Amino acid sequence: MKLQLALDLVDIPQAIELIKEVEGSIDIVELGTPVINQEGLKAVREVKAAFPHLEVLADVKIMDAAAYEVGNAAAAGADIVTILAQAEDSSIKGAVEEAKKLGKKILVDMIAVKDIETRAAELDVLGADYICVHTGYDLQAEGKDSFADLHTIKSVVKNAKTAIAGGIKLETLPEVIKAQPDLIIVGGGITSKDDKQSEAAKIKALMNESVTV
């Protein structure tokens, strides 16, 4: 089970400082959509250059021109690139094929998908590397989470790794771990804390504990 740190509300120097604090506890660092919208793929390039040992995910949330967008994110140094589950099947296929060609991975984001079970099964057949259930900020504000959706995708996905994102924090982690996703994505649950290093370490320790039990 891997831990991904999501960085959404920072500029590049702040991202680098933050990663330095927690790099011992994380497996993947995500340059979030707001960061890439502000700073461009330069954010991916600079973070990968500073932390070559970490996997870097570019949360570009592709909707179209998928192979082209994957190629650009990969050229900037992304190891994993995101596409929205609501994209056309031909876009998903294009993203998957391009990523395979370049030795990269595709994470498909299920945000706003209504029929999670059907779409997850389709995405699995289309060759997604990760399928991620995700409660975005706007639904988090309404008190929603993706815990039930994680169980749904776990029951239908045969090949892809499963992931969960959206408002996860130390207090809610045990419920997430119970479903045994391959990847847990935490943003504010770490970045909003005064002692980010200690929070990330506690989260990683809890994840490791569940693997050895």
Ligand SMILES: O=C(CO)[C@H](O)[C@H](O)COP(=O)(O)O
């Ligand atoms: O993709 C995102 C928002 O669209 C975030 O990166 C993701 O939701 C994780 O951040 P947080 O744990 O703060 O919700």
